[in-house]
Amino acid sequence: MxxxxxxxxxxxxxxxxxxxxxxxxxxxxxxxxxxxxxxxxxxxxxxxxxxxxxxxxxxxxxxxxxxxxxxxxxxxxxxxxxxxxxxxxAPRFNIMFRDDKSYPYLAVTMSEKFPRVQVMRGDKRKGTKYFGPFYPAKAIRETVDTLLRVFPVRTCSVGVFNRAQRTGRPCLLGYIDKCSAPCVGRISPEDHKALAGEFCAFMGGEADRFIRALDKKMAAAVAELDYEAAARYRDDIAALKRVFERNAVVLSEDTDADIFALAEDELEAAVQVFHVRGGRIRGQRGWVVEKVEDATRADLAEHLLQQVYGDGEDPDRIPPQVLVPVEPDNREELEQWLRGLRGRKVELRVPKRGDKAALLDTVRQNAEQALALHKSRRAGDITTRSAALQELQEALDLPVALLRIECYDISHVQGTNVVASMVVVEDGLPKKADYRRFSITGEAARDDTSAMYDVISRRFRHYLADKTAQPAGGTEPGAGPGTAGPAAPAATAQAADTAGNAEPAVPAEPLADTTTEAPRTKFAYPPNLVVVDGGPPQVAAASRALADLGITDVFVVGLAKRLEEVWLPDDDFPVILPRASHGLYLLQRIRDEAHRFAISYHRQKRGKSMTESILDGVPGLGPAKRKALLKHFGSARKLKAASVEELLLVPGVGPALAASIKRHLAPNAAAEPQAPVLNMATGEIVDS
Known part of the structure; x- marks a missing residue:
């Protein structure tokens, strides 16, 4: 590494x-x-x-x-x-949106003597008419199966067609009237080609013409009392309307566009695209990808367009309009690149109002639902969670079930403002009420391994203290194996928390009346597994901390960031879990949550220290008034911009102190008029 x-x-x-x-x-x-x-x-x-x-x-x-x-x-x-x-x-750390399939099209081979209707992928061929793209391919096949009732065009392969010609017997579709059977001469080549042309005209948007023609034929059949023929026409009309309604008009009929939308969180992004051709939604597809790089929404949109259209194998697949949720930083260059691939103008834009904006919102909702479904299947499903926990237990060769897992991460900037986080997962789900964060100072802050040793020692000293403080008999509600007795008294628990300088992630609830029920302690519930963010050095530090405290029933592993290797104490080689492993996914989620929680605390602490530092050296400004100032203004920028009158609004800040603060924050600024002061002896108003 x-x-x-x-x-x-x-x-x-x-x-x-x-x-x-x-x-x-x-x-x-x-x-x-x-x-x-x-x-x-x-x-x-x-x-x-x-x-x-x-x-x-x-x-x-x-x-x-x-x-x-x-x-x-x-x-x-x-x-x-x-x-x-x-x-x-194919770099492993680049976001990859594309899957291994090309877009499916409905193709009619008009250059052949007997045109054939089929679903095709890949490069386009000369003399073949294409409709689409459609997605999924199953939807196209259902459409073709319905249309063959009205337009019985050949769909068989060359081998099947030649065999039927030799034997003089059509295939099954010929017997059920879903093929006009040109192979055995039931229809002439010219008439069959005309039938294929009608099929293409219907797919090209002329559905109304064919439905009106069938309506007239049905009315004529009824007038002649030919009810069997009228029933056939009625069923044909219903079939065409089903296909027609399946591709409802959403935009003007001259609109060809691809509409992309994104939904994302810190770790993953979901993409959905609607393919609109002739104003109708012809297809939809989507991806969920891991965010392996630090990318903005504009970056994601740029990568998406590059990878969807970049192969250049099918220029007609690129529509004249590409609608995206956010404009890439280099929109003009991307338009020029797409225009070079398509050979014609391509407009890349973000719709702000109207039908296109409404359709983009629909695509966005699909992306959000896809991301939620993906996460629920991987994290929320009890079967998946159980499989992940079982897989981890077996891979790490642990003798106990992983009922509770705690993960620790260290965060700092070049050794300053060193903090740590502890996140908790029970039964595969986060338990945010038990999250903790630690501030690390002194010798423990000199490097990551010292900080890890300090944090693990402090957390489990609290555990031992809480366990010792518990009176015999009874158990803490919700405690796991090995947790004895009710919680410690309120004073003991608070002292332990303060001494260790560990901060709860949420405000503590009011403690119960100790005369009737002991309050819950903060660290009495030990984990089955401790996960540290790092490799062998961090694992060794955590193991040493537990050993020094005499704790032998808590297991330690480390998840290294290099190749997502799982390290066990005193092992020369890591445990390599499959990339698609549910157990590895669970470890990654826990590790990334610990990193997020540590980073947020580090930024908060760093910002607070920077804000407090600007008040250093102000005469007469003690800790209480400094805290009141920061609470009132909220940020260093607002505090520096405040006038003397605004400073006087802070409780405990008088005219002299306000003027002193203003001079300290803006030493080069012109002196502002100070608030008047009442002379108590004479009753006159004088300058301060």
Missing amino acids: ALPSSYRPRPGEIPTNPGVYRFRDEHKRVIYVGKAKNLRSRLNSYFANPDSLMPRTRAMVHTAASVEWTVVGSELEAIQLEYTWIKEY
Whole structure:
């Protein structure tokens, strides 16, 4: 596992031109490809503070062993080169939206003597008419099966057709009147081609003409008392209307567009696209992808368009309008790139009002539902959760069921404002009421392993203290195996929490009357498994902390960010779980939640310390008034911009102190008029 500082380019080496860069691992494999308007600015963001990056981006920079770049002449060239390299190297840390299937089309081979209707994928062929794209393919086959009642065009393969010609017997579709059987001469080649032309005309949007023609035939049959023929026409009309209604008009009939929408959280993103052709929704498809890079919504939209349209194998698949939920930063270059692929103009825009905006909102709702369904299937389903916990227990060879898992993460910026988080999962679900966060100072803050040892020691000292304080008899409500007795008295629990400087994630509830029921202690419930964010050093530190406290029934593992390896204490080799493993997914979610919780506390603490520091040195300003000022204004910026009159609104701040604070915060600003002061001896109003 390489440190980013070991391969960081020297200052001034990276050019400021637009370009494309590649991160490679120790085996020279490309693991990430990106582009930038300014290569120096973009690459420096990876190395300035790797610990503040998203978990997967942080894993990428620690997995990489080198970085290289190529300068290009324009942002358009950067888009083209980035896509080429992503397609060539398939980097594991790039967001990949595309699946392994091309779009399905409904095709009619009009260049053949006996045209054939079929569902086709891949490259388009000359002399074949295409309709679509449609998705899923099952919907096209259902449509074709319905239309063959009215337009019995050949659908069989060449082998089946030739065999029918040799034997003089049609296939099953010929016997059930879903094929006009040109193979045995029931229809002439000319008439069959005309029938295929009518099929194409219907799919091209002329459905009303055929339905009106059948209505007239049905009326004529009824007038002639030919009720059997009228019933057939009636059923044909119903079949055409079913197909017609299945592709309802949503936009004007001259509209061809692809409409994309996104739904995302910190870890994953869901994408949905509606394909509108001739004003009708012809198909829909979607993806759920892992966010393996630190990308904004505009970045996600750009990557999506690159990967959906980038192969250039089917230019007609790119519509004249592409509607997206957010405008990419380089919209003009993307339009130019798409225009080069299609050979005609492509408009890329965000609809703001009207039917297109309403349809985009519908697509967005589909994306949100897809993401929620994906998460519920992986995390909310009790069967999946149970399978994940069972899989982890077996893979780690643990003798106990994983009823409670705790995960710890350390967060800091170059050793300052060191904090840690503890998140809790019970039965595979987060228990946020038990989340804790720790502030780390002194010798424990010198490195990650010392901080991890300190946090684990403090957490389990609380556990031992709570356990010792519990009187014999009874158990704490909700406590797990090995937890004895009711909770400690309120004073004991509060003292333990304060001494360890651990802060609950939510406000504590009022304690119950200790004369009737003992309050719950904060740390009495031990976990079955401790997960630390890191590799062997962090695992060793956590294990040593537990051993020093004499705790032997809590197991420790570490999840390393490099290749998502699971490390056990004193093992030379990690446990490698399959990438699609539910157990690994559960560990990743816990680790990423711990990282998120630690980062949020670190930012809060860093912001608070920065705000407090601006008040250092103000004469007469003690801790209580400093706290009142921060609470009143909420941020350093608002405090610095406040006038003397606004400072006087803070409880405990008088005219002299307000003037002193103002002079300290804005020493170069002109002195503001100070609030008048009443002379109590004379009753006159004088300057302060």
